Amino acid sequence: MERFDLIGRHEDRQAALLKLAQLIGRPLDVSVRDNVTPPSDARAEVENDPVLRGRLADILADDMRFYERHALG
Numbered sequence: 516m517e518r519f520d521l522i523g524r525h526e527d528r529q530a531a532l533l534k535l536a537q538l539i540g541r542p543l544d545v546s547v548r549d550n551v552t553p554p555s556d557a558r559a560e561v562e563n564d565p566v567l568r569g570r571l572a573d574i575l576a577d578d579m580r581f582y583e584r585h586a587l588g
Contacts, residue, residue, distance in 0.1 A: 520538055521538060
């Protein structure tokens with residue numbers, strides 16, 4: 516991931532897509548959202564379980580640090 520030209524945050528999706536459009540020299544429609552995860556009972560269960568979320572954060576700690584250090588925003 517160190518070699519990526521752009522790493523964007525979902526929270527700043529519009530800014531990331533505008534930066535990507537600039538990098539590739541092509542306009543992008545920031546309103547298009549084809550890959551949206553639908554709500555589900557399983558997702559809600561994970562989001563509402565602090566123990567499970569903590570375990571996932573431990574497992575993904577290196578990825579989260581990288582993302583926080585390099586993402587736009």
